[in-house]
Amino acid sequence: MNFDMGRAWNHAVELIKGSFKLQLVIAGLFILVPSAIAFLIAPEIIVPPENPGSTDIFAPTPEAELGTSLLGFVLSIVQMIGLIAILALMARSRPTVGESLGIALRSLPTLIGVVLLIVIGAIIIAIPFALVFGAGMMGLGSAGGFGSLGVTAIIIAIAALVFFFYIYTRLSMIMPVVVLGGERNVLSTIKDSWRLTGPVAWRLLGFYVLLFIAAIVISFPLGLLIGGASAIGGEAGGAVFAAMLVNLVVSAVLNIVMMGVLAAVFYQLSGTSAPDIAETFQ
Structure with missing residues (x-):
């Protein structure tokens, strides 16, 4: 497959x-x-505070921080439903908005299950890696090899970044497999994504990297805009809110583009052309 x-x-x-x-x-x-x-309710959800560890007497209480965390969780779920619904609109059957939202709600439990499984797997892998890496760094430091310590850290950081992007690439078809392919089994979803991306993993990775760089180029000026507005009007000022609105509009469009890319890649890798794309996984 090419x-x-x-x-x-x-x-x-x-x-x-x-x-x-x-x-x-x-x-x-x-x-x-x-x-x-x-x-408007909790600006720190969108714009992190400059001094999160501040001991100011006006710092948020634990109860307030818990409320902010819950609000952030609800926001994440709502946004996830929106992304799934946007992807569902790109199905061959051309669903309506109501149908796409229905698909999103039916797909959500599976995708949450996949996320939890991936997080657990990442923790299991990361713990021994962190222990070995920490021991190696301490050994180099105690041996006086601080120069090689920095070089080793850079090499490991680059290798870790490549590994992260590679794993992301192999799992990038999870959402399309669930939403467009109709798969509801968590393990089968991961297996299908791994199978689809396997033959073209590195070429697909290059494609994602190019898109990632383009997104950074677009988003960087917006970050400067928000930072400048924050400096002028304060963390929750009108200037920051206006800048955030611009950023959110651009982010929404970028999310739509991302869903379009995932759908197009899925259709190409699965070789799907018929309206009933679920047949690919039967």
Whole structure:
């Protein structure tokens, strides 16, 4: 199997154009509006405080921090439903907004289960790695090899970054497999994503890296805008809110593009052209 980047991008654009207005509506209702409300209630959810460890007497109480955490969790779930619904709109069957939201709600338990399983697996892998890495760094330090210590740390950091992107690539089809493929079994979802991406993993990784760089180029000026607004108007000032709205609109559009890319990659890797794409996994 050969992955064609140009074909995937062109198909993503077509999928986005097919229901862009509806995608914007869902992005507005489930990403933009909830984020704006959360910012008004607890600005630190969107804009982290400059001194999170401050001992100021006006620092938030544990109860307030718990409330902020719960609000952040609810916001994450709402946004996740929106992203799933946006992806569902790109199904071959061309569902309505109501149908796409129904698909999102049915897909949500499976995707939450997948996330929990991946997090548990990551913790299990990370603990022994951290222990070995820490012991190695302490050994180098005690031996006086501080120069080689820094070089080793850089090499390990680069290797870890490559490993992270590779694993992300192999698991990137999880959401399309669930939403567009109709899979509801957590383990089967991970296995299907791993199988689809296996033959083209490195080429697909290069495609994602290019898109990631493009997203950074677009988002960087917005970060500067928010930082400047925060310096002028304070953390919760009107200037920051206006800057955040601009950032959220751009983020919503970028999320739509991301869903279009995932859908296009899924269709290409699965070789799906028929309306009933669930047959791919039967």
